[in-house]
Amino acid sequence: MDLLLILFETGFWAATVRMATPLLFGTLGELICERAGVLNLGIEGIMAAGCMAGWTWVYFGGDLWTGVLFAAFVGACFGLLHAIFTVHLGLSQHVTGLGITMLGAALSSFVFRMLLPNITTPPKIIPFAPVKIPVLSDIPVVGEILFRQSPMTMLALVAVVAVAYVLKKTPAGLALCMTGENPSAVESQGLSVFAIRTTAVVIGSAFMAVGGAFLTLSAFDAFYIGMVNGRGWICIALVVFASWNPGKALVGTLIFAAFDALQMRVQQQTAVALPYQFYLMMPYIFSIVALIVMSRRSAYPKALLVPFRKGER
Numbered sequence: 001m002d003l004l005l006i007l008f009e010t011g012f013w014a015a016t017v018r019m020a021t022p023l024l025f026g027t028l029g030e031l032i033c034e035r036a037g038v039l040n041l042g043i044e045g046i047m048a049a050g051c052m053a054g055w056t057w058v059y060f061g062g063d064l065w066t067g068v069l070f071a072a073f074v075g076a077c078f079g080l081l082h083a084i085f086t087v088h089l090g091l092s093q094h095v096t097g098l099g100i101t102m103l104g105a106a107l108s109s110f111v112f113r114m115l116l117p118n119i120t121t122p123p124k125i126i127p128f129a130p131v132k133i134p135v136l137s138d139i140p141v142v143g144e145i146l147f148r149q150s151p152m153t154m155l156a157l158v159a160v161v162a163v164a165y166v167l168k169k170t171p172a173g174l175a176l177c178m179t180g181e182n183p184s185a186v187e188s189q190g191l192s193v194f195a196i197r198t199t200a201v202v203i204g205s206a207f208m209a210v211g212g213a214f215l216t217l218s219a220f221d222a223f224y225i226g227m228v229n230g231r232g233w234i235c236i237a238l239v240v241f242a243s244w245n246p247g248k249a250l251v252g253t254l255i256f257a258a259f260d261a262l263q264m265r266v267q268q269q270t271a272v273a274l275p276y277q278f279y280l281m282m283p284y285i286f287s288i289v290a291l292i293v294m295s296r297r298s299a300y301p302k303a304l305l306v307p308f309r310k311g312e313r
Helices: 003-007 010-035 043-059 064-088 093-115 142-146 151-169 171-181 183-188 193-219 231-241 246-269 276-295
Strands: none
Touching: 010 043, 010 142, 010 151, 010 171, 010 193, 010 231, 010 246, 043 064, 043 093, 043 193, 043 231, 064 093, 064 193, 151 171, 151 193, 151 246, 171 183, 171 193, 183 193, 193 231, 231 246, 231 276, 246 276
16 A cells, blocks of 8 residues: 555545545534634534435435525524524524534434434435536646536535625625624624624524535435534534634645545455454544644634623623
């Protein structure tokens, strides 16, 4: 086995970008929530609900893009529920988020069993197929890595640019960021902190659900219970790694996905008989090390986890 050969394979990096897609959607969603001052620990359950919602829509006759929209709508509903408890009622963001995770995961499993009670093998759908962007896909190396991907992968890359632009260059984005830093200053400008935080959590949760929908509508062609497999928790860590910056979030998701893709190839090619669990833990170990190094310099939103009560200073 030659690790250097693997790292120089174009197919390896194309797989890395593909595997980073659900993490990228989830990380952007969590980043939007936290920049507004709300920690959303419901991401794992919201991604599971997105998996189920998107797949169900397509399985019962809908098309793929409306399946993505339906998943986003379901995620937004979970986000609204989370916002009601944490933003408007001021309840614990930790407890509420964990409750949303359990609700989303359990509800997804329950709906699947109710709709298909006698199914032993997950039914399949026709997922998104990779597309080639004219001219760009013909660029050596880069074309195969970036421009011969699933439409949802390309959408995720566009979303990074869009979120970064909105947060840095638009009044709405600046208001959202200030809400996570100093909500009293936002209130003094006549803006509603409750409305901004609620909107951020709803939009962020929609992003998370789309990340889940990628798994059933693009990466795989079926839904099965537990398919999110901890990706939501990884997204929370990646937000810290990225220092709440969309550009760095892209880098972080690619690093984790690269380690994940690497362990799969190492398992297939190595001649050393090591337990497969060793390879499975590789991306998590390297990601934890990277997280420790980066988080020491992270500047988190000052009002993160702090409930806002109108009129208080």
